[in-house]
Amino acid sequence: MRIDGRNPDQMRPVTIEPDFQLTAEGSVLISVGHTRVLCAASVEDSVPPFLRNSGQGWVTAEYAMLPRATTTRTAREVKKGRETGRTMEIQRLIGRALRGVIDLKALGERSVILDCDVLQADGGTRTTAITGAFIALGMAIGKLVDGGVLKTNPLRDFVAATSVGIVKGQAVLDLCYEEDSAAEVDMNIVMTGAGKFVELQATAERNEFDEAQLAALLAVGRKGVGEMIGLQKQYVNIA
Numbered sequence: 001m002r003i004d005g006r007n008p009d010q011m012r013p014v015t016i017e018p019d020f021q022l023t024a025e026g027s028v029l030i031s032v033g034h035t036r037v038l039c040a041a042s043v044e045d046s047v048p049p050f051l052r053n054s055g056q057g058w059v060t061a062e063y064a065m066l067p068r069a070t071t072t073r074t075a076r077e078v079k080k081g082r083e084t085g086r087t088m089e090i091q092r093l094i095g096r097a098l099r100g101v102i103d104l105k106a107l108g109e110r111s112v113i114l115d116c117d118v119l120q121a122d123g124g125t126r127t128t129a130i131t132g133a134f135i136a137l138g139m140a141i142g143k144l145v146d147g148g149v150l151k152t153n154p155l156r157d158f159v160a161a162t163s164v165g166i167v168k169g170q171a172v173l174d175l176c177y178e179e180d181s182a183a184e185v186d187m188n189i190v191m192t193g194a195g196k197f198v199e200l201q202a203t204a205e206r207n208e209f210d211e212a213q214l215a216a217l218l219a220v221g222r223k224g225v226g227e228m229i230g231l232q233k234q235y236v237n238i239a
Contacts (some may be wrong), residue, residue: 002167003178004033009220011162011174011227016132018139018235025112026139028235030132033176034122039132040115041140047111057107057154061094061133063087065118065125090126091116093199097130097159097190098137100198106154112140123177127161127188131228134159138236155238158193162224164217166209171216173224185209189221193229 006012012033021027026041047058064087067073077083094116114136116129137155144150165175165183175183187202202209202217209217 008172026136028132028135032128036119037128038117039136041136042113044111056104058111059098061091061114063091063116069118069121101157101159103154123175123180124163127163130161135235158229160225160228161190164221173220191225
């Protein structure tokens with residue numbers, strides 16, 4: 001029995017509130033257990049300098065945690081004058097995940113920026129951000145298609161993510177903070193709707209792991225990602 005009574009392959013309760021920010025082209029407040037992330041998509045008619053006159057668009061992300069997203073206050077990074085290495089790693093991960101399922105040529109010479117702000121953190125903030133950011137991206141793209149700005153939908157597939165880990169020798173899905181802190185192995189899985197991997201991040205926190213344990217982690221992770229993509233399909237149409 002897990003700390004919150006879930007089965008090993010059971011996600012925490014997931015809720016999705018679309019159009020949470022009325023001023024954004026696409027936005028969603030996604031909650032996975034007590035982890036809550038606000039994801040907002042902004043469309044700009046410009047691209048980074050390295051893509052100018054290329055006819056290709058760009059999708060990128062910014063990630064931040066509010067000071068009291070955790071049990072003790074964390075100073076805003078703007079006060080420190082720079083982003084932490086963790087922040088840069090996560091926002092690059094989100095950007096890579098989203099770019100993995102979009103045709104940047106079909107997007108045209110424009111950018112979509114995904115702002116992912118963690119309102120409350122209880123494990124899995126980066127995976128929750130990826131899942132929510134795709135919904136916000138899909139909503140923004142949908143408006144461009146409906147408005148005739150884009151002739152075709154550049155989204156090629158869905159993409160979502162979840163965390164898994166080995167806790168007390170058992171492969172478990174969607175770790176809360178207490179489980180994440182005690183896990184022998186911690187892993188983040190990013191997958192497409194077609195079941196292909198976009199990114200795997202696995203670390204032996206306390207004990208090394210073997211191929212059988214890796215297979216068990218992938219199995220519960222695939223189940224969790226499938227459930228998240230099922231929820232995404234209620235808000236995003238890529239046909």
